[in-house]
Amino acid sequence: MKGRYEVCLAGEGGQGLALAGLVLAEAVVYGGKNVVTTQSVGAGQRGGISQTSIIISDGEIDYPKVLAADLFLALTQNAFDRYRSDVARDGLIIVDSSCVEAKEAEGLDIIPIPLREITLKALGEATATNLLALGVITELTRAVSRTAIRDAVKRNLPPKSLGLNKKALEKGFEVGRAIRAERRAKPV
Amino acid sequence: MDAIDERKYLRLNRFPTIWCPGCGIGIVLGAIIRAVARLGLDKDEVAMVSGIGCSSRMVGYVDFNTIHATHGRALAFATGLKLARPEMRVIVVMGDGDALAIGGNHFIQAARRNIDLTAIVINNSIYGMTGGQYAPTTPRGATATTAPYGNLEPPFDIPALAASAGAPFVARSTVYHAIELDRFIERGLRKKGFSVIEVLSDCPVFYGALNEMGSAVDMLRWYRDNTISVREAGKGEGKLVRGVLVDRDLPEYTEGYQRLVESLRGKGEG
Amino acid sequence: MKARVSGGAALMQGNEAVAAGALAAGLGFFANYPITPANEISRVLSRELPLRGGVFIQMEDEIASIAAVIGASLGGLKAATATSGPGFSLMQENIGYASATEIPCVIVDVQRGGPSTGMPTRPSQGDVMQARWGAHGDHPIIVLYPSSVSETYELTIRAFNLSERYRTPVILLMDEVVAHMRERVMLPLPEVEVVPRSKPKVPPEMYFPYEDGDNDVPPLASFGEGYRYNITGLFHDRLGFPTLRPDEINPWLKRLFGKIETNLEDIVWCEQELIEDAEVVLVAYGATARSARHAMKLARDRGEAVGMIKPLTLWPFPHIESIAERARRIIVVEMNRGQILGEVERLVHGKAEVLGVNRMDGEMVTPLEILHALEI
Numbered sequence: 001m002k003g004r005y006e007v008c009l010a011g012e013g014g015q016g017l018a019l020a021g022l023v024l025a026e027a028v029v030y031g032g033k034n035v036v037t038t039q040s041v042g043a044g045q046r047g048g049i050s051q052t053s054i055i056i057s058d059g060e061i062d063y064p065k066v067l068a069a070d071l072f073l074a075l076t077q078n079a080f081d082r083y084r085s086d087v088a089r090d091g092l093i094i095v096d097s098s099c100v101e102a103k104e105a106e107g108l109d110i111i112p113i114p115l116r117e118i119t120l121k122a123l124g125e126a127t128a129t130n131l132l133a134l135g136v137i138t139e140l141t142r143a144v145s146r147t148a149i150r151d152a153v154k155r156n157l158p159p160k161s162l163g164l165n166k167k168a169l170e171k172g173f174e175v176g177r178a179i180r181a182e183r184r185a186k187p188v
Numbered sequence: 189m190d191a192i193d194e195r196k197y198l199r200l201n202r203f204p205t206i207w208c209p210g211c212g213i214g215i216v217l218g219a220i221i222r223a224v225a226r227l228g229l230d231k232d233e234v235a236m237v238s239g240i241g242c243s244s245r246m247v248g249y250v251d252f253n254t255i256h257a258t259h260g261r262a263l264a265f266a267t268g269l270k271l272a273r274p275e276m277r278v279i280v281v282m283g284d285g286d287a288l289a290i291g292g293n294h295f296i297q298a299a300r301r302n303i304d305l306t307a308i309v310i311n312n313s314i315y316g317m318t319g320g321q322y323a324p325t326t327p328r329g330a331t332a333t334t335a336p337y338g339n340l341e342p343p344f345d346i347p348a349l350a351a352s353a354g355a356p357f358v359a360r361s362t363v364y365h366a367i368e369l370d371r372f373i374e375r376g377l378r379k380k381g382f383s384v385i386e387v388l389s390d391c392p393v394f395y396g397a398l399n400e401m402g403s404a405v406d407m408l409r410w411y412r413d414n415t416i417s418v419r420e421a422g423k424g425e426g427k428l429v430r431g432v433l434v435d436r437d438l439p440e441y442t443e444g445y446q447r448l449v450e451s452l453r454g455k456g457e458g
Numbered sequence: 459m460k461a462r463v464s465g466g467a468a469l470m471q472g473n474e475a476v477a478a479g480a481l482a483a484g485l486g487f488f489a490n491y492p493i494t495p496a497n498e499i500s501r502v503l504s505r506e507l508p509l510r511g512g513v514f515i516q517m518e519d520e521i522a523s524i525a526a527v528i529g530a531s532l533g534g535l536k537a538a539t540a541t542s543g544p545g546f547s548l549m550q551e552n553i554g555y556a557s558a559t560e561i562p563c564v565i566v567d568v569q570r571g572g573p574s575t576g577m578p579t580r581p582s583q584g585d586v587m588q589a590r591w592g593a594h595g596d597h598p599i600i601v602l603y604p605s606s607v608s609e610t611y612e613l614t615i616r617a618f619n620l621s622e623r624y625r626t627p628v629i630l631l632m633d634e635v636v637a638h639m640r641e642r643v644m645l646p647l648p649e650v651e652v653v654p655r656s657k658p659k660v661p662p663e664m665y666f667p668y669e670d671g672d673n674d675v676p677p678l679a680s681f682g683e684g685y686r687y688n689i690t691g692l693f694h695d696r697l698g699f700p701t702l703r704p705d706e707i708n709p710w711l712k713r714l715f716g717k718i719e720t721n722l723e724d725i726v727w728c729e730q731e732l733i734e735d736a737e738v739v740l741v742a743y744g745a746t747a748r749s750a751r752h753a754m755k756l757a758r759d760r761g762e763a764v765g766m767i768k769p770l771t772l773w774p775f776p777h778i779e780s781i782a783e784r785a786r787r788i789i790v791v792e793m794n795r796g797q798i799l800g801e802v803e804r805l806v807h808g809k810a811e812v813l814g815v816n817r818m819d820g821e822m823v824t825p826l827e828i829l830h831a832l833e834i
Binding site: 202231232233235237247248251252253254255256257258261264265266267268269270271272273275276293294297445448449452455 | 486523532534555680681683700
């Protein structure tokens with residue numbers, strides 16, 4: 001479908017990807033585009049593969065799930081192995097290299113970033129890895145503005161952890177910007 | 189006291205009842221009517237809800253707002269009605285199998301929740317309507333059509349069950365002790381909360397016949413001779429205790445819910 | 459409702475839309491028992507109903523939930539419950555009771571993979587026939603099925619309206635995809651007409667809760683308002699008392715089914731798209747209709763004459779047989795083994811080829827799978 005952009009966030013239950021997906025989707029709504037987000041989870045509240053898809057479009061969205069992801073974020077090895085085949089040929093893959101070993105597969109554009117380690121180092125704990133990842137994605141996809149994401153974070157995160165999450169998000173923007181600059185510099 | 193004209197509360201055009209000659213359920217019907225009359229309740233503010241079985245047919249004969257619900261579910265129907273109409277007096281009439289086998293969970297949950305319903309369990313120790321099968325109230329060793337070699341299971345002690353589940357008012361009487369029964373039902377109706385009145389009632393056609401207990405009159409005599417008032421408990425070994433066995437004040441659910449709604453008033457529509 | 463507002467657009471979840479729709483329709487009583495994937499509905503309503511003076515109660519099981527709903531409805535409140543397959547199975551006896559006693563109520567079934575415990579977090583459309591025939595005995599029922607968040611809102615209100623207008627239980631059937639999907643909706647949500655319960659205008663002594671005759675849907679008096687009458691699940695006469703007389707039963711049955719069957723125009727809602735020139739017509743509902751529409755657009759881009767039919771009223775099933783006179787092939791897309799496929803075959807009666815695209819492994823049917831079926 002024309003103008004359709006598909007994001008697939010996958011990891012383990014409890015890593016907060018559903019929340020990250022919700023924030024991203026809400027930011028898209030602020031930006032005036034159409035969006036549908038769905039989740040695929042196991043039975044437990046924790047553990048097991050958890051996947052969130054966010055479909056962004058200028059027009060109507062019929063099929064609400066990922067057909068071929070334009071952007072795929074994998075926070076665990078299981079999630080990477082399960083969903084890597086659902087990525088579009090020219091899709092972008094971000095893996096948390098702290099946890100995922102992504103062998104260079106032919107034709108796949110994989111950006112390994114030690115998301116968990118960066119979060120741990122910057123904030124002293126890793127719970128906000130989801131928000132850091134969201135910051136990175138925002139910069140690399142530019143499907144939504146930083147302002148819209150900041151707004152959506154403010155609306156959806158509990159006040160108690162808002163400060164920490166905002167910091168993680170800003171750090172994510174910074175990491176994402178650096179990667180973008182680096183990729184521009186690289187000969188294609 | 190003025191004489192009570194029971195006919196005022198009955199749907200006389202629905203008579204005669206479906207109950208067998210000698211059945212005790214009619215005595216319970218009379219006791220309920222007298223209790224309602226003594227309290228001076230308006231027929232419009234009284235609802236009677238029942239499940240399935242002989243005793244549950246009672247709702248057809250009383251001139252109240254009546255629901256003949258599904259088997260075992262009378263208390264759950266009544267819970268919804270009571271919450272929608274907290275001002276109504278809701279009487280729930282159940283048989284022993286209805287209340288304690290298929291409806292056993294609803295029974296203990298209603299007691300735990302302590303919702304203002306008056307539950308009357310008419311216990312004839314057997315499934316009458318379906319032909320005399322053993323129930324969770326059939327004494328061990330008694331004969332039923334599905335216990336031809338004697339019942340292997342022990343019966344529920346209904347008042348003990350109701351009390352331990354949290355009911356604030358629990359009483360037991362029999363159809364022989366009709367005057368006592370009137371009073372217990374009246375007290376149950378007065379009680380704000382889940383009140384349980386177990387009424388031992390004769391089924392001469394199945395329980396009586398299968399266990400060679402004689403006629404309906406013989407069965408009533410059995411209740412006279414084999415039960416004892418709680419005031420004299422200890423004097424009659426092996427006898428079933430009658431009386432108001434629990435009467436305590438506990439927070440009632442519909443009042444609690446209304447207080448919650450009051451406390452939220454003005455907090456806006458989130 | 460915690461609306462996520464921005465300039466008229468907001469993100470809303472399907473289950474949240476059920477709660478919003480129910481409140482907009484005038485919900486006064488909600489009883490339920492926890493079950494995945496329907497839980498968000500009770501989460502919202504347990505917060506919102508007490509604020510509005512309504513009643514929320516969590517019952518001991520699904521049987522008690524639907525029983526309490528029927529009791530509350532007789533008390534005069536618009537009442538509903540929500541569940542998933544296993545709980546829906548438990549409710550069937552009392553759904554039949556509500557159908558036979560003509561007591562308005564709404565039952566939401568957010569389907570999961572089944573049978574048995576099945577796949578609690580995965581989508582399925584396996585309860586389509588249960589929604590129609592789950593209760594024993596012939597009985598009328600209305601089943602609505604949304605495919606988007608805004609449709610969910612609208613159909614929830616419609617479910618209450620039809621339930622009140624026709625004095626019948628209405629089932630809002632959903633799949634996990636739409637129930638858990640968050641989608642952009644425009645706020646304020648559209649104004650939808652709300653149907654109040656019709657109350658008797660005659661004095662109590664002239665009131666027949668099951669009146670026969672021209673008036674197909676007699677008004678329903680609330681308990682406690684001076685109309686003392688009887689409700690029973692036994693076959694009953696005009697007054698609501700048990701009867702075994704064929705001369706009383708037959709007029710009642712005629713009216714019971716007639717009130718639905720003579721009002722199909724009001725009850726049945728079915729959307730058609732691009733079927734005028736279609737050689738192949740897709741039939742799909744709920745989340746699967748979204749796959750079908752996606753596939754239809756791709757096929758049209760390739761120049762193929764494909765159209766689709768989306769029933770929003772699943773039961774009574776729309777009379778779609780006329781499409782068979784034009785279309786060569788009809789493809790029914792479902793997340794089950796072909797429950798509507800059989801209904802379509804029955805209606806089409808051999809006048810067109812009817813095929814199914816089916817999945818029951820907890821995954822949606824993809825547009826690609828439908829395109830593949832077009833190529834056969």
